[in-house]
Amino acid sequence: MLKMQSSMQLQNSSTTTTTVMGLENIESEIKSLEESIEGLRYFPDFLSEKQSLDLLNEIDERNEWESEINSRRTLQYGYHFNYLHGGGxxxxxxxxxxxxxxVMERIEQLEDGSCWHYPQISQIILNEYKGLETYISKHIDSLDFGPTVAIISLGDPCLIVLHERTPKDPNATWNANEIIPIQNxxxxGKKMCLVLKPGSLLVLNGKARYLWQHEIPKQCLWKKYLGESWKTLAFGSEDFDENKFRRVSLTMRSVVVQVP
Ligand SMILES: O=C(O)CCC(=O)C(=O)O
Ligand SMILES: [Fe+2]
Incomplete structure (x- = not known):
């Protein structure tokens, strides 16, 4: 059973593809994922194990978490995005x-600046997912933020699900200079699932940033996406104690609107 599931892409239904990195040939797995979602880049080993642990230790020592929303703890730097009252x-x-x-400088310089698109990182949000019930619902990041969204993962591996969207108007062709608002x-129905490795960097540009929604489902829903062997696929062992799950993400963006 596990052997069968260890192939890179599981076709759960006609529209959901689950990608679990590093089980076969990581380079071809990443290539295939990046070809499926235009503008997505995945760097599984962006940070070394030591760099990841040092970063998480620093975050834990500072212990500046905010409990502004119920779904997870957050911490914002640079600008505060108001989740409770429709943005702002x-x-x-x-x-x-x-x-x-x-880390910010490394992201901005990534592949000679071709991954991070101007302007510079000016807002960072840390999200903490702990235990079975924490999550972020599917969304496209606010258009108050610029063309690149970069997400670093620390702690335990974590499932992210990407949901494809398309313009309602069949004649509308999407391009990066003409952003289509979410209501249009x-x-x-097409979904891609990816288990994000600690120390990894996920970069969303273009369609990945503006047309695909992303979500971190509650851990209690991961089985739905990963199948019966979800624990082994996500954490490498059926013995993993899911109650001890903790993942911290850092989302880096630039603010592109005038803020009073
Ligand atoms: O935790 C994550 O990987 C996603 C965070 C996110 O989507 C956000 O902060 O907008
Ligand atoms: Fe997001």
Whole structure:
């Protein structure tokens, strides 16, 4: 059973493809994922194990978490995005702390700047997913943020699900200079699932950023996407204690609107 599931892409239904990285040939797996979602780039080993642990330790030592929303703990730097009242940004007095600067610079320089599109990173949100019930619902990041969204993963591996959307108007052709508002998009039903490795970097540009929604489902729903062997696929063992699950993500974006 497990052997069968260890192939890279599982066709769960006609529209859902599950991609679990690193089980076969990681390079061809990544190539195939990047070809399926235009604008998506995945760097599984962006941070070394030591760099990932040092970063997580720093976050834990600072312990600045906010409990503003019920679905997970968050922490925002640079600008505060108001989740509770339909968006809206407020500039924070404090600068983005220095411990994040080396990572920000590496992301901005990635592949000679071809991955990170101007302007510079000016907003960072940390999300903490713990136990069975924490999540982020499917969404496209606010258009108050710029063309690139970069997500670093720390802690335990974590399932992300990407949902394809397409313009409702069959004559509308999407291009990066003409962003179509979410109310003018509809779901195609196609989903891609990816288990994000600790230390990995996921970069969303183009269609991946503006046409595909992304979500971190509650851990209690992962079986639906990964099948019976979900624990082995996600965590490498059926013995993993799901109650001890903890993953911290850092989402880096630029603010492209005037903020009062
Ligand atoms: O935790 C993640 O990987 C996703 C976070 C996210 O989508 C966001 O902050 O907008
Ligand atoms: Fe997001």
């Amino acid at each position: 940004l407020r500039k924070l007095q404090e600068e983005i702390p220095n411990y994040l600067k080396p 998009l509809q779901a195609t």
